[in-house]
Amino acid sequence: MTKYKITAVVLAICVFVGTFCSCGGNGTNENTTVEVPSMSERNTEKPTNNENESATAPDADPVVNTGGQRSFYGKKDENATTFTKLAPLPLNGFENVRFENTRNLPAKTINHSFGAAKDGKPNQISVNNQQFFDDGNYDAVCLDTKADGKALYLTFDCGYENGYTAKILDTLRDKNVKAAFFCTMPEMKENHDLIARMITEGHTVGNHSVNHPDFSGLSREKMYEEVKGFDDYIRENFGYSSLYFRYPQGKYSESSLDLLNSMGYKCVFWSLAYADWDLKAQKGAAYAKETVVSRLHPGAVILLHAVSPDNAAALGDIIDTARTEGYEFLSLDEMK
Numbered sequence: 001m002t003k004y005k006i007t008a009v010v011l012a013i014c015v016f017v018g019t020f021c022s023c024g025g026n027g028t029n030e031n032t033t034v035e036v037p038s039m040s041e042r043n044t045e046k047p048t049n050n051e052n053e054s055a056t057a058p059d060a061d062p063v064v065n066t067g068g069q070r071s072f073y074g075k076k077d078e079n080a081t082t083f084t085k086l087a088p089l090p091l092n093g094f095e096n097v098r099f100e101n102t103r104n105l106p107a108k109t110i111n112h113s114f115g116a117a118k119d120g121k122p123n124q125i126s127v128n129n130q131q132f133f134d135d136g137n138y139d140a141v142c143l144d145t146k147a148d149g150k151a152l153y154l155t156f157d158c159g160y161e162n163g164y165t166a167k168i169l170d171t172l173r174d175k176n177v178k179a180a181f182f183c184t185m186p187e188m189k190e191n192h193d194l195i196a197r198m199i200t201e202g203h204t205v206g207n208h209s210v211n212h213p214d215f216s217g218l219s220r221e222k223m224y225e226e227v228k229g230f231d232d233y234i235r236e237n238f239g240y241s242s243l244y245f246r247y248p249q250g251k252y253s254e255s256s257l258d259l260l261n262s263m264g265y266k267c268v269f270w271s272l273a274y275a276d277w278d279l280k281a282q283k284g285a286a287y288a289k290e291t292v293v294s295r296l297h298p299g300a301v302i303l304l305h306a307v308s309p310d311n312a313a314a315l316g317d318i319i320d321t322a323r324t325e326g327y328e329f330l331s332l333d334e335m336k
Helices: 003-020 124-135 165-175 185-190 192-200 220-238 254-262 285-294 309-324
Strands: 071-073 151-158 180-183 204-207 240-242 266-268 300-305
Touching: 151 165, 165 192, 165 309, 180 185, 185 192, 185 220, 192 204, 192 220, 204 220, 204 240, 220 240, 220 254, 254 266, 285 309, 300 309
Parallel strands: 151 180, 151 300, 180 204
Antiparallel strands: 071 240
16 A cells, blocks of 8 residues: 555544544533524514343334334344344334424524532523423433433433444443433444344433534525434434434434424433544543533433543442432433
8 A cells, every 4th residue: 555545544533533522512511501492582583392131121013103212122032133133113204304494493502501500409591401402392301300310411422433332331231221312324333232222221312413413504404404314324233213403413403303303303411511523622430420420400301422431430439429418310202
């Protein structure tokens, strides 16, 4: 191989890693106030509406989404070729997709932010964000305001594999906690065993798009392609689908929320995170634990990145400490 070819390969790898390492970016800026429109500034029309062989999937045929459970499994079939031993689900045609922005909703970019919570209470930014979603009748959550008690929802973004996901899954299994993993297409294609393990151990595998683009800058047709491409692949290869979506980089618009909701997806943001995606700024497991635990609050949707060695090392202590303080970890399907 010539030196020019070697240089090209190295540059390509750097671009790929840089793209999927940018999950945090503006989306995890805890100190930036979110610029969401007031109710008087926008149209308020409401929209119409394989390591583990003992899979936890049900034996029944796929169920139709009724607004509660949003994770679906194909029928058990030991002769299937999928890693999960499940028959592929029928492709979702998304028959009710609104390709046209008939509500004339703004396409202006909104950078999700959340503010650092303290004293067991969410930051007001997160409270305002959830109120914005609720007032607009958008199926989106960053903070569960309806949960009884001290519920927590543990979620991970998985743009690429950095060698720590298996350890995270080991901890979740040992602590009996169900989490949500929002994955990209490259993560799924290159790590079938890890994705299969997430599914068979009862975790949610959420849609994080095919190519991890800024959705606020895409046409509604391109958004649809990014989301459906992911869903088609996971249905065909794993006999699984879940109607949970997380925006790459936390960038969205009201128009994109409307499109995703018309496809049946709940958009999952967060109210607790820190810059764990920046591998050059890792500060150790003790810092990771202290940061997360100090920001816990009832109804928190916690965002962590599976690429962080600190998170992998601290996760068990985070779970134990949270439980000691009376918190309970729930899956997204348990959200009211």
